[in-house]
Amino acid sequence: MTATVAQQKYEIKDINLAPGGRQRIEWAGREMPVLRQIRDRFAQEKPFEGLRLVACCHVTTETAHLAIALKAGGADAVLIASNPLSTQDDVAASLVADHGIPVYAIKGEDAETYNRHVQIALDHRPNIIIDDGSDVVATLIQERQDQLADIIGTTEETTTGIVRLRAMFKDGVLTFPAMNVNDADTKHFFDNRYGTGQSTLDGIIRATNLLLAGKTVVVAGYGWCGKGTALRARGLGANVIVTEIDPVRSIEAVMDGFRVMPMTEAAAHGDLFITVTGNKHVIRREHFENMKDGAIVCNSGHFDIEIDLKSLESMATEVKEVRNFTQQYCLSNGKSVIVLGEGRLINLAAAEGHPSAVMDMSFANQALACEYLVKNKATLEPGLHSIPTEVDQEIARLKLVAMGINIDTLTDEQVEYMNSWTSGT
Ligand code: ADE
Numbered sequence: 001m002t003a004t005v006a007q008q009k010y011e012i013k014d015i016n017l018a019p020g021g022r023q024r025i026e027w028a029g030r031e032m033p034v035l036r037q038i039r040d041r042f043a044q045e046k047p048f049e050g051l052r053l054v055a056c057c058h059v060t061t062e063t064a065h066l067a068i069a070l071k072a073g074g075a076d077a078v079l080i081a082s083n084p085l086s087t088q089d090d091v092a093a094s095l096v097a098d099h100g101i102p103v104y105a106i107k108g109e110d111a112e113t114y115n116r117h118v119q120i121a122l123d124h125r126p127n128i129i130i131d132d133g134s135d136v137v138a139t140l141i142q143e144r145q146d147q148l149a150d151i152i153g154t155t156e157e158t159t160t161g162i163v164r165l166r167a168m169f170k171d172g173v174l175t176f177p178a179m180n181v182n183d184a185d186t187k188h189f190f191d192n193r194y195g196t197g198q199s200t201l202d203g204i205i206r207a208t209n210l211l212l213a214g215k216t217v218v219v220a221g222y223g224w225c226g227k228g229t230a231l232r233a234r235g236l237g238a239n240v241i242v243t244e245i246d247p248v249r250s251i252e253a254v255m256d257g258f259r260v261m262p263m264t265e266a267a268a269h270g271d272l273f274i275t276v277t278g279n280k281h282v283i284r285r286e287h288f289e290n291m292k293d294g295a296i297v298c299n300s301g302h303f304d305i306e307i308d309l310k311s312l313e314s315m316a317t318e319v320k321e322v323r324n325f326t327q328q329y330c331l332s333n334g335k336s337v338i339v340l341g342e343g344r345l346i347n348l349a350a351a352e353g354h355p356s357a358v359m360d361m362s363f364a365n366q367a368l369a370c371e372y373l374v375k376n377k378a379t380l381e382p383g384l385h386s387i388p389t390e391v392d393q394e395i396a397r398l399k400l401v402a403m404g405i406n407i408d409t410l411t412d413e414q415v416e417y418m419n420s421w422t423s424g425t
Contacts, residue, residue, distance in 0.1 A: 010096045011104045011117065013089035021064075021094030028061035031356035033402035034364040034395055035065050042073030047371045049074035052150075054126040056118070056136045057157065058086035058348050059105040062359035064094065066130075067101050069367050078124045080117040081105035082132035082157075083302075085341060086348035115139075122147065128370050129154040133302050134161035134168075141173050153177035153373040153380065155366055159192070159223065160278050160302035162384070169383050177380040179369035184387035186361040186395040188224045195354030195362075197228025199347035200274060200300040201236060207325040207340050207350040208296065210272065213237030218270035220263060221277035222249040225300060229274055230258055241266045243282075263287050273297040274346075275306035284308040288315060288337055298340035300347050307343040325350040364395045 029036065042048075053075040057063040063079070070077050079101055081087045087105040095101040104117040118139050127150055129136050137154050140147060153176050156162055162182050168174040181187055204210060217238040219230045230240045230253070242253040243263045250260050263283065266273075267290040275282045278301050285308065291297075299306045313319070316329040325341045341349035353359075368391050373380065400407060410418070417423070 010092075010102050011106065011120075012092040012096060013087075013106045015093050015097055017090040017093040018097035019094075021061075021088070021090030021092070022098050024088070025061045025064045025091060025094055028356040029065060032062065032065050032360040032363075034360045034398045035069055035367065037398060038364055038367045039065070039069035039072050042069055042367070042371075046074035047374055048128075051075055051127045051152070051374065052124055053077045053128045053130070053370070054121040054124055054136060055079045055130040056082045056121060057130060057132045058082055058353055059092050059095075059103065060086070060088050060348070060353050060359075061091055062353070062356050062363060064091050064099075065356075066363040066366055067095060068099055069363075070370065071099065071101055073367075073371075075128075075370075076124075077101060078121055078126075079103045079105065080121045080136075081109065081114065082135065083345060083348060084109045084111065084114050085344045086353065088352070125150050127152045128373060130157070130366055130370065131155070131161055132157040134164040137161075137174075137178070138164060138168070141168060148175060151176045152377045153179065155179040155181050155369040155373070157181050157362065157366065158302050159188075159225075163278065165384055174384075175382050177373060177377075177382060178384050179373060180384050180386055181362070181365045181369050184365045184392050184395075186392050186399070187365050187387075190358045191354055191362040192224035193228035193231075195228070195358040196225040196276065196300055196347065197230075197232035199351050199354050200225075200229050200276075201232050203300075203325075203346035203349065203351035204272065204274070204296075204298060204340065207298075207323065207346065208338075210296070212272075215239070215271040216241065216269050218243060218263075218266045218273045219258075220273065220275040220282045220306070221279075221301070222246070222253045223276065223278070225276040227252075227256075229276055229300065230256070233274075234258075238272075241269060264290070267291050270295055275299045276301050277306060278302060280305040281308040282306045285311040285315065288312055288331070289333070291335070291337055293335040294338065296338040296340060297343075298346040299343050300345055302345065304343040304345075307339065309339065309343050312337060312339065361395055361399055364398070365391070368395070 087107040092103045095103050215238045217233040218241045220243045222244045240258050242258045244250040253260050267287040318330040320328045322328045327339050329337045
């Protein structure tokens, strides 16, 4: 239901959930010192004064801190969900009630509601779009060409969104700058690897209470998310198999100590399957057919397309909800396959997403990328832009200081050596 508090529109589950959300947001803030410093500076300098901003993110305690920082910087910000199952309803309520930020997000919203929220966000006529998966930018380009003149630029959070932006640029339709937050070192080395690794296992365990020790876990994809997931599954005692299509990553996985094989082979071995490829139908009919009875499948890639659920449905005689976020598909061959979180991001559907300590760096990148867009709007060309190295390094420096860790600096002699070529063997 769309409601109004003091003229402010919002669409959330229940405004009365705000006190619980406020408490959890405060808790997350303890682990987000870098974003806190940026927020304090934004509050002084107001880099977004007079600008309209849309953030399409997972509505979590960590995103709350990003939204609060942007608002402190003067942004007229609206927040919508980047996934139908990832919203934390208490956080959405607190953002509305305690921070005056309009939020359109309800956990479990259907596709029609999700798309309507994207339209509401675009009705805000944003100058800046923070996207996670590129749904707002794709809709803007396809349906709101008249609003392109308002756009300063976008920032993109995730690998899937970057892939889409590259395709848009190739097709000549990305006519404004897009900051590639995902590929910043202080983002993907930590968020994609350690964030996805820990939170994916967390989501699986919360949904199933499964003992990982001794289980065979098949991780599909050995990008940064796959690396983190495989590492953490092994840490819990699982025997990990990796499936890949990239030969270099496959060697990496082998030398990291994992078995590597095609999914057709892995299908018969796995007790638990986790997809993190960013591609579609990575697990499909031919794989379901060969799985053990009771095999569990889930996804931690951005979209719910990695597991071919339509095929699984067509093979099923019955689908039963056996626990929260846990559906058992009984197949005509007498076996069953368990699907977690409807094939959506299991770390956000059944758990709370990446821990605050990594989101601190990811969202520091987001906040500084927005500022960079504003400061450089006169000169930035359309297309994808890397986060400047100085920004990446500064985030790492701030994080180290907050962690109480000192590191070495180069001596003058070392600086000179690193800049010379004359001395060799
Ligand atoms: N993506 C993954 N984890 C997240 C979190 N905790 N908050 C926002 N976006 C996320």
